[in-house]
Amino acid sequence: xxxxxxxAAAKRLKTDxxxxxxxxxxxxxxxxxxxxxxxxxxxxxxxxxxxxxxxxVKDQDAVVILEKTPIRQDTLSELLKSSQLKLQIKNDVYSTxxxxxxxxxxxxxxxxxxxxxxxxxxxxxHQEVFLVEESGEDYRNLTLPYxxxxxxxxxxxxxxxxxxxxxxxxxxxxxxPDTGFVLLPDFKWDQxxxxxxxxxxxxxxxxxxxxxxxxxxxxxxLTNIRSKGEDAIQRQYSVPPSKLRVYLHxxxxxxxxxxxxxxxxxxxxxxxxxxAHLLSDVIQNLQxxxxxxxxxxxxxxxxxxxxxxxxxxxxxxx
Amino acid sequence: xxxxxxxAAAKRLKTDxxxxxxxxxxxxxxxxxxxxxxxxxxxxxxxxxxxxxxxxVKDQDAVVILEKTPIRQDTLSELLKSSQLKLQIKNDVYSTxxxxxxxxxxxxxxxxxxxxxxxxxxxxxHQEVFLVEESGEDYRNLTLPYxxxxxxxxxxxxxxxxxxxxxxxxxxxxxxPDTGFVLLPDFKWDQxxxxxxxxxxxxxxxxxxxxxxxxxxxxxxLTNIRSKGEDAIQRQYSVPPSKLRVYLHxxxxxxxxxxxxxxxxxxxxxxxxxxAHLLSDVIQNLQxxxxxxxxxxxxxxxxxxxxxxxxxxxxxxx
Numbered sequence: 001x002x003x004x005x006x007x008a009a010a011k012r013l014k015t016d017x018x019x020x021x022x023x024x025x026x027x028x029x030x031x032x033x034x035x036x037x038x039x040x041x042x043x044x045x046x047x048x049x050x051x052x053x054x055x056x057v058k059d060q061d062a063v064v065i066l067e068k069t070p071i072r073q074d075t076l077s078e079l080l081k082s083s084q085l086k087l088q089i090k091n092d093v094y095s096t097x098x099x100x101x102x103x104x105x106x107x108x109x110x111x112x113x114x115x116x117x118x119x120x121x122x123x124x125x126h127q128e129v130f131l132v133e134e135s136g137e138d139y140r141n142l143t144l145p146y147x148x149x150x151x152x153x154x155x156x157x158x159x160x161x162x163x164x165x166x167x168x169x170x171x172x173x174x175x176x177p178d179t180g181f182v183l184l185p186d187f188k189w190d191q192x193x194x195x196x197x198x199x200x201x202x203x204x205x206x207x208x209x210x211x212x213x214x215x216x217x218x219x220x221x222l223t224n225i226r227s228k229g230e231d232a233i234q235r236q237y238s239v240p241p242s243k244l245r246v247y248l249h250x251x252x253x254x255x256x257x258x259x260x261x262x263x264x265x266x267x268x269x270x271x272x273x274x275x276a277h278l279l280s281d282v283i284q285n286l287q288x289x290x291x292x293x294x295x296x297x298x299x300x301x302x303x304x305x306x307x308x309x310x311x312x313x314x315x316x317x318x
Numbered sequence: 319x320x321x322x323x324x325x326a327a328a329k330r331l332k333t334d335x336x337x338x339x340x341x342x343x344x345x346x347x348x349x350x351x352x353x354x355x356x357x358x359x360x361x362x363x364x365x366x367x368x369x370x371x372x373x374x375v376k377d378q379d380a381v382v383i384l385e386k387t388p389i390r391q392d393t394l395s396e397l398l399k400s401s402q403l404k405l406q407i408k409n410d411v412y413s414t415x416x417x418x419x420x421x422x423x424x425x426x427x428x429x430x431x432x433x434x435x436x437x438x439x440x441x442x443x444h445q446e447v448f449l450v451e452e453s454g455e456d457y458r459n460l461t462l463p464y465x466x467x468x469x470x471x472x473x474x475x476x477x478x479x480x481x482x483x484x485x486x487x488x489x490x491x492x493x494x495p496d497t498g499f500v501l502l503p504d505f506k507w508d509q510x511x512x513x514x515x516x517x518x519x520x521x522x523x524x525x526x527x528x529x530x531x532x533x534x535x536x537x538x539x540l541t542n543i544r545s546k547g548e549d550a551i552q553r554q555y556s557v558p559p560s561k562l563r564v565y566l567h568x569x570x571x572x573x574x575x576x577x578x579x580x581x582x583x584x585x586x587x588x589x590x591x592x593x594a595h596l597l598s599d600v601i602q603n604l605q606x607x608x609x610x611x612x613x614x615x616x617x618x619x620x621x622x623x624x625x626x627x628x629x630x631x632x633x634x635x636x
Contacts, residue, residue, distance in 0.1 A: 032413060033403050038394060046388035047585070049367050053394065064398070066417070068386040068424075070364035076356060076371065080382070084421065085351050085428065097351060097428040099384070100421035103402065106386075108417040108424065110403070115411060130560045131582045133598060242448045242636050245592055264449045264592060264619055267365070274563055274582060276591035280451060280617055288607065299598055301582055318560050 032057050032112045036064055043126040052124040054116075062114035063124055069107050079105050127303040131274055132312050136295045139212050142311045147209070147255055150307070154256045160184070161204055171199065172232035179224040180204045183232055186260075188269070194239050197263040201225050208257040211250045211277060211298070216290035222283050225259050233261060247276040251300050251308075274301050350375050350430045354382055361444040370442040372434075380432035381442055387425050397423050445621040449592055450630050454613045457530050460629045465527070465573055468625070472574045478502070479522060489517065490550035497542040498522045501550055504578075506587070512557050515581040519543050526575040529568045529595060529616070534608035540601050543577050551579060565594040569618050569626075592619050 035057050042052040042063070049068035056062060071079075084100040113120050134143060159165035160182060174180035181201045185191050189198035203221060208214065214222070230241040245264045252258070259279055262268040270276060285292040302309040312318045353375045360370040360381070367386035374380060389397075402418040431438050452461060477483035478500060492498035499519045503509050507516035521539060526532065532540070548559040563582045570576070577597055580586040588594060603610040620627040630636045 033398055033401075033415060033417070036398055038398075041391055044389070044391065048365055049386050049388055051389040051391070051394070066389055066397075068367050068389065070367055071362070071369040071384055071386065071426075073359055073362065073369070076369070079384075080351055080354055080356075083351075083426075093431055093433060095350060095430045095432075097430070099351070099426040099428040101424070101426055103418035103421065103424070106419070106421070106424050106426065108389075108397075108401075108419055110415040110417045112413045112415070113411055114413075128561075129583050131563065132560070242450070243446075245449065245590075247591055265447050267590070271591055272563075272585070272589050273565055273591050273594035273596055274589075278591055278617055280615065284614055296602055297598065299596055 032062065032114050033064065033110060036062060036112075042121065042124045054121055054124075057112075057114050060115040061117075061121070062112060063116045063120050065111040065113075065124070067109045067111075069109055072105075075105050122305065127305055129301045129303055130309060130318055131299050132302055132309065132318055133297045133299050134312075134317075135297045136212075138312070138315075138317060139298075142315055142317070143212075143251075143308060146308050146311050152255060154254055157202055157254065157256045157258075158206075160202060171236055172228065174224065174228055175204070176224075177204050179221045181221075181225050181229075181259075183229055183261075194237050195263060196266040196268075197233070197237060197239055197244075197261070198266065198268060199229075199233065199261045201229050201259040201261065203257045206256065209255040210252050210257065211248050211282065211293050213257070214282065214286060214293050216286050219283065219286055222259075222279060222286070226279055226283070229259065229261055239263065245271060245276075246279040247271065248279065248282060249275050250277060250298055251275075251302075274299055350380065350432050351382065351428060354380060354430075360439065360442045372439055372442075375430075375432050378433040379435075379439070380430060381434045381438050383429040383431075383442070385427045385429075387427055390423075393423050440623070445623055447619050447621055448627060448636055449617050450620055450627065450636055451615045451617050452630075452635075453615045454530075456630070456633075456635060457616075460633055460635070461530075461569075461626060464626050464629050470573060472572055475520060475572065475574045475576075476524075478520060489554055490546065492542065492546055493522070494542075495522050497539045499539075499543050499547075499577075501547055501579075512555050513581060514584040514586075515551070515555060515557055515562075515579070516584065516586060517547075517551065517579045519547050519577040519579065521575045524574065527573040528570050528575065529566050529600065529611050531575070532600065532604060532611050534604050537601065537604055540597060540604070544597055544601070547577070547579055557581065563589060563594075564597040565589065566597065566600060567593050568595060568616055569593075569620075592617055 036055050037057075038053055038055045040054050042054050044051050051066050053064045053066070054061070055064065079101055082102055082105070086098040086100070088096045088098060156165065166184060169184045170182050171185065172183040181203045183199055183201045186198040186200050189196060203225070205221070208218065226246060229246070230244060233239050233244065234241065243264055245262050245268070247260050248258075249260065249270055260268070260270070260276075262271060309318065354373050355375075356371055356373045358372050360372050362369050369384050371382045371384070372379070373382065397419055400420055400423070404416040404418070406414045406416060474483065484502060487502045488500050489503065490501040499521045501517055501519045504516040504518050507514060521543070523539070526536065544564060547564070548562060551557050551562065552559065561582055563580045563586070565578050566576075567578065567588055578586070578588070578594075580589060627636065
């Protein structure tokens with residue numbers, strides 16, 4: 001499954017959409033939406049024009065997600081010609097209007113989860129985010145014991161490395177057991193355009209959990225990923241290294257070392273400064289100090305419902 | 319003006335909207351929109367549902383910007399009850415629909431710039447972005463001569479420090495000439511809610527252009543900004559340090575040292591890893607190596623029309 005930050009439900013929906021297109025277009029007389037009674041707003045993304053609502057359909061818990069659709073280039077002429085306009089402000093060369101478009105040119109994508117479990121609701125509920133500063137000692141005393149106790153499975157990563165899964169998705173492989181890796185598209189990327197290019201390099205070594213484990217010993221591995229990853233992407237997608245943002249996450253979403261390659265023009269999830277570490281910086285830091293990532297305080301964001309945050313709170317670190 | 323990444327036209331529109339509300343609601347019979355002939359798409363932001371179009375109205379150049387509006391919480395009930403629905407996919411507890419909403423509940427905000435100059439068009443045109451790696455030597459040979467030759471004025475910064483402008487906006491000041499600074503809201507923040515909190519600390523010292531000039535000599539300045547800035551924000555806005563992302567930009571948008579304080583939950587422009595440097599990392603790096611930022615290669619993004627990019631290209635560095 002390469003990397004995904006989406007939870008199980010979102011993945012499931014994606015899969016459904018791929019497998020189940022036969023149903024598309026079928027009209028529904030028994031609408032889950034019109035019977036929906038709103039209880040509360042779980043999350044409201046004004047910038048992206050998405051809203052997540054919790055409520056009930058005939059006494060069953062339900063989540064409704066409304067998302068305005070992107071403006072379609074192929075319907076622009078019709079949209080501009082056939083809409084009603086109301087002038088709001090005119091000043092010099094600038095004017096603004098309210099545009100009332102015909103409904104079929106201005107759809108809202110609606111997703112209903114019903115009956116919804118507590119887990120669905122929690123997944124969509126806006127969570128507070130805290131920035132934690134983890135010293136090297138905090139890592140050894142709090143984080144490492146926590147991630148070991150959770151025993152997050154990386155079997156799906158091993159399946160990819162052993163070609164038991166997703167073998168047809170691999171774009172490039174260096175099989176060297178010490179410095180080698182496989183490169184494959186992240187599931188968030190539909191591979192239709194390079195504007196949102198997103199690939200993941202997963203190392204063959206199984207003894208490096210994250211940035212925290214890296215020392216100068218791993219410099220050949222990291223420089224190899226950088227140069228061969230960039231070469232493969234240039235060959236395969238004609239995207240040069242100067243158009244790539246290459247980075248690691250801390251905390252990662254799974255504890256087997258991997259590197260993200262995204263288009264620098266793509267606002268990829270997880271590319272903000274508090275979670276991403278540019279591979280070029282990581283390499284330079286390890287060249288200067290082999291124990292850089294063992295000793296430094298590293299800041300990272302955690303959702304309020306993250307079990308690790310609780311450990312930091314119990315220890316009085318947040 | 320504190321910091322703003324918006325160009326003049328966007329600011330102008332904001333001002334117009336504030337000053338010119340008297341015109342709101344006036345219907346237009348002579349619509350600039352319906353006569354608009356599309357020439358090309360300047361930019362298409364599918365995630366944010368915005369599109370920028372270049373075209374002509376009666377032989378005059380024009381730019382039209384369409385942006386779907388956020389989903390309004392106060393109209394949700396009406397929206398769900400009065401819309402037409404078409405089932406797309408149903409699988410287990412998940413179902414998706416196309417929702418056709420009444421036009422007045424699903425507006426598109428339309429902005430017209432007419433006649434538009436070449437400058438308007440260039441402002442809205444999508445620009446390629448390149449990631450440049452600048453060594454310490456590149457900085458001294460290419461960047462420093464370039465920014466000196468451009469002699470970007472920071473008079474407006476001096477006006478703030480001298481209380482000749484924006485004095486009423488200052489949230490906190492430490493007047494110390496070596497370690498002091500003023501803290502004020504960034505212009506991007508309307509100060510209506512802390513979800514998108516954004517303040518800037520501007521140092522009183524005038525001899526530090528950017529991250530590149532910092533050495534261990536500046537550690538008292540940086541630690542002072544961090545602790546007093548966090549204290550002031552906690553006092554004034556009840557936002558604790560664990561909810562703040564505190565960082566510098568490289569390249570900065572103006573060459574007088576300043577530090578950004580944003581809510582960690584706010585997807586602030588310029589908080590991506592390729593431009594932002596966490597103050598906590600900067601402090602640790604200078605503690606370990608006073609010449610860290612003199613010697614390191616620093617990666618940063620540049621638009622294709624940036625004059626500095628041309629210098630790097632001429633030198634064969636991109």
